[in-house]
Amino acid sequence: MAHDHDHSETRSELGEMDLRVRALQTVLSQKGYIDPVAIDAIIDTFETKVGPRNGARVVARAWVDPAFHDWLLRDATAAIASLGYPGRHMVAVENTEARHNLVVCTLCSCYPWQVLGLPPAWYKSAPYRARAVRDPRGVLRDFGVMLPASTEIRVWDSTAEVRYLVVPRRPSGTDGMTEEELAALVTRDSMIGTGLPQFAGSLA
Amino acid sequence: MIYRSYADLGGRGGYGRVVPDPDLAPFCADWEGRTHALEEAMRATGAWNIDMSRSARETLSDYAKRCYYARWLGAMERLLVERDLVREDEIAAGRMLHPARPLARLLRAEEVGAWAAKVRVSERPATSRSLFELGESVRTRSSKVAHHTRLPGYAMGKTGRIERIHGVHVFADTHAQGLGEQPQWLYSVVFDGRELWGDGSPTGLSVALDAWEPYLERLG
Numbered sequence: 539m540a541h542d543h544d545h546s547e548t549r550s551e552l553g554e555m556d557l558r559v560r561a562l563q564t565v566l567s568q569k570g571y572i573d574p575v576a577i578d579a580i581i582d583t584f585e586t587k588v589g590p591r592n593g594a595r596v597v598a599r600a601w602v603d604p605a606f607h608d609w610l611l612r613d614a615t616a617a618i619a620s621l622g623y624p625g626r627h628m629v630a631v632e633n634t635e636a637r638h639n640l641v642v643c644t645l646c647s648c649y650p651w652q653v654l655g656l657p658p659a660w661y662k663s664a665p666y667r668a669r670a671v672r673d674p675r676g677v678l679r680d681f682g683v684m685l686p687a688s689t690e691i692r693v694w695d696s697t698a699e700v701r702y703l704v705v706p707r708r709p710s711g712t713d714g715m716t717e718e719e720l721a722a723l724v725t726r727d728s729m730i731g732t733g734l735p736q737f738a739g740s741l742a
Numbered sequence: 743m744i745y746r747s748y749a750d751l752g753g754r755g756g757y758g759r760v761v762p763d764p765d766l767a768p769f770c771a772d773w774e775g776r777t778h779a780l781e782e783a784m785r786a787t788g789a790w791n792i793d794m795s796r797s798a799r800e801t802l803s804d805y806a807k808r809c810y811y812a813r814w815l816g817a818m819e820r821l822l823v824e825r826d827l828v829r830e831d832e833i834a835a836g837r838m839l840h841p842a843r844p845l846a847r848l849l850r851a852e853e854v855g856a857w858a859a860k861v862r863v864s865e866r867p868a869t870s871r872s873l874f875e876l877g878e879s880v881r882t883r884s885s886k887v888a889h890h891t892r893l894p895g896y897a898m899g900k901t902g903r904i905e906r907i908h909g910v911h912v913f914a915d916t917h918a919q920g921l922g923e924q925p926q927w928l929y930s931v932v933f934d935g936r937e938l939w940g941d942g943s944p945t946g947l948s949v950a951l952d953a954w955e956p957y958l959e960r961l962g
Contacts, residue, residue: 559773559815561836563780565828569842572783575851580779583858584768624861627908629930644752644894646796647810656768656778662810665757671896671949672753672939680760690946695752697892698928698952699864700908726766 584656590726592623593653593703597729598721600630601708614703618653625652625701631694632705633731638689639704640677640731642670643696650701654729661730671695681732704729709737745888748805749796753896753939774811781818786857788846790821793918797890864912866925873927873955878904880931880958890918893957897949900937901961905950906930913954926954 566572596618600607610617614628628650631639643649644667649657660666669677674691678684685691694702706728712720727733751757769775785792798817799805805813822828825843832839849857874880884899892914908928916924935947 555771555773555812555815559776559780562815562819562828562833563776564836565832565838566780566784566822568838569828570848571787571789571827571842571845572780573848573850576783576849576854577776577779579851579854580782580857581769581775583854584775584778587858589766589768619861624859626862627865627911629906642752644896645747645749645892646799655766658763658765659770659810660760660763663757663760664751664806665760667751668754668757669760670752673944674947675944677760681762688946690948691944692932693947693949695894695897695949695951697894698908698914698954699911700928700930700952725764727762727764732760732762 584651588651589655590653590724590729591721592621592655593650593726593729594721594724596621596623596630596653596703597705597724598717600705601720602717610705618703623652625650627700628653628703629694629700630703630705631692633707635707636688636690637692638685638731639692639694639702640670640674641694641696641702641704642667644668644671645695645697648696648699648701650703653703654726658726678732681727683732683734704731706733706735709735712737745801745890747800747890748802749800750895752894769811777811777815777818781814782857783849784818784822786847786849789825789827791917793890793912793914794821794920796914797918800890865909866912866923868910868927870927872907872929874904874907874929874958874960876904876907879961880904880929881961882931882953883957883959887915889915891915891957893953894951896938897931897933897951897953900933902931902933902937904929905932908952911954913956915954915956926956928952928954929958931958 567574600610610630611632614630618628633639647657647662671693674693696702723735723737725733725736728735795817798820799813802813802816819833823830827843829840879901881901882893882897910925911928912923913926916922930950931953932948932950935943938949
């Protein structure tokens with residue numbers, strides 16, 4: 539048993555939080571407030587059912603289908619729901635040569651989870667929430683993204699229940715690609731505005 | 743009455759650079775996912791709503807020291823105790839010591855699929871005309887309020903332009919206080935960077951945020 543106490547501090551700290559949350563779950567379960575099997579199913583939903591692949595499908599469809607593109611920009615909630623991702627009131631904002639869009643929630647961590655999954659740690663962090671609205675180019679530099687000085691930057695602070703999805707620019711040299719191949723280029727960060735689609739053949 | 747939010751970070755300096763991470767895993771540890779799921783399941787019972795959760799998190803006095811899901815856990819414990827659903831001695835003991843209180847619903851395992859697919863809209867039918875029109879210039883509220891609100895400090899008392907009208911939505915300020923939905927018109931208001939940050943603002947910057955009608959007044 540002595541060996542069990544030799545684990546690193548980090549591990550014992552993590553263990554402490556695990557114990558606390560499991561203890562709370564036990565109380566809530568004994569009181570009949572929650573179904574512990576439902577808890578596991580909710581965790582599974584977030585780990586396996588939602589994620590940025592959903593959003594990438596939306597973007598790729600908008601790149602290949604002009605009617606869907608226009609619908610997405612006009613009524614994102616309905617256009618996104620039509621692909622099987624019903625969600626909150628959605629707004630899609632399109633990057634162009636003239637304007638780059640960046641999404642943040644300065645007050646907490648609001649994020650379009652039905653299309654992007656749960657937010658990454660940096661999206662919820664103080665540096666991102668503090669700087670995105672004031673120094674977005676500095677934030678983009680942290681992500682290795684440099685935009686021309688002539689490109690305007692529009693930051694969307696998600697202060698209500700409306701959720702924002704960035705439609706990144708389609709990389710050049712991708713004319714012959716299928717919708718599925720295009721979806722694979724659409725990264726999570728490119729749909730938040732902190733990244734660009736990944737395509738080796740593009741100069742962007 | 744003083745209401746202090748520790749979560750209003752927009753525009754503040756001193757936090758350093760952002761550390762990108764391409765990892766797509768939603769949780770860093772088992773307890774994070776479990777905390778998230780417990781909060782979702784408790785909210786599904788009707789014991790509290792999302793705005794009450796946000797209010798409970800942002801007012802944790804050690805907000806800055808807590809990691810993200812430790813805020814969720816602290817807020818959840820506070821909401822449970824405030825409603826006498828769970829008592830402090832039960833949290834410490836890790837088992838039920840007092841009788842349960844009735845709740846409106848229970849989210850069962852077989853309902854989780856439907857729960858995930860359910861569209862949680864905050865929009866409500868309009869019963870009045872919107873006060874402002876597209877393109878109109880408006881000024882945001884400049885005074886502080888003694889309750890949860892979603893107008894960030896950096897955008898208080900600033901002039902912007904109505905760019906989108908989102909319809910009528912549940913009003914976070916009243917919803918968080920247990921005063922009901924009191925739905926209000928919601929707008930995207932766009933501010934020029936210089937209006938928010940002065941001459942030191944980056945050129946070509948504009949910031950849009952969503953503001954309920956009570957946050958806004960007509961200019962002039």
